[in-house]
Amino acid sequence: MPPLKPSAVADPLDALLSVHGLRRTAAARLVLGWLLAHPDTSYTHAQLQAALQGDCAAALDRVTLYRLIDRLTQVGLLLCRVDINRVRRYQAMPASVHATPHFECQSCHRDSPLEGALQASAHDLERAAQSALQALKALGYQGFSMDFAVRGVCADCATTPPAL
Numbered sequence: 001m002p003p004l005k006p007s008a009v010a011d012p013l014d015a016l017l018s019v020h021g022l023r024r025t026a027a028a029r030l031v032l033g034w035l036l037a038h039p040d041t042s043y044t045h046a047q048l049q050a051a052l053q054g055d056c057a058a059a060l061d062r063v064t065l066y067r068l069i070d071r072l073t074q075v076g077l078l079l080c081r082v083d084i085n086r087v088r089r090y091q092a093m094p095a096s097v098h099a100t101p102h103f104e105c106q107s108c109h110r111d112s113p114l115e116g117a118l119q120a121s122a123h124d125l126e127r128a129a130q131s132a133l134q135a136l137k138a139l140g141y142q143g144f145s146m147d148f149a150v151r152g153v154c155a156d157c158a159t160t161p162p163a164l
C-alpha cells in the first residue's frame, strides 16, 4: 500500500485512524468513511462488502475487509452487535453516545435505532451510560463498547398480520 499523499487539510478520517493506532490505508479510510457516512446502517460483513463494492470502483477483498472490521471494532470505532440470528452487525460508533439504543424485532428481524422513539429519555440513557463507563474506567477496565438493545415486536408487525 503506497503512503498517502500529505494533505494540506487534516483529514478527520486520518486523524481518527491515527488516534486509534491504526494504519491510514486506503482500505481503512474506505470502510470507516463509508460507515461514518451511513450512521444508521447496521450491516453484516457480507452486506458491507456488497455496499462498498457498489459504491467504489476499488474492490476490497474479503479477508482484508474482515480483518479491517475486526480492528476497527477492537479500537472502538465500530459498534458490533450480534442479532437474534447470531449474525454480527456493524455500524460506526456514535461519537457522543457510547450505546445506540436500538430495537430488534423478533418477527421481521428488522433492527431500528430508537433515538427518535426514546428522545425524551435519551439524555438519561446517555448519562447512565457515561457514569457506568466512568465507574468501570476507575476500576481499571478498558476498551469499552456498549450495547443497548430492546427486543420485541415492532409497531409494523404488531399491526400487520405476518406474511406467509
Ligand SMILES: [Zn+2]
Pocket (backbone or CB within 6 Å): 105, 106, 107, 108, 109, 110, 153, 154, 155, 156, 157, 158
Ligand atoms: Zn417487525
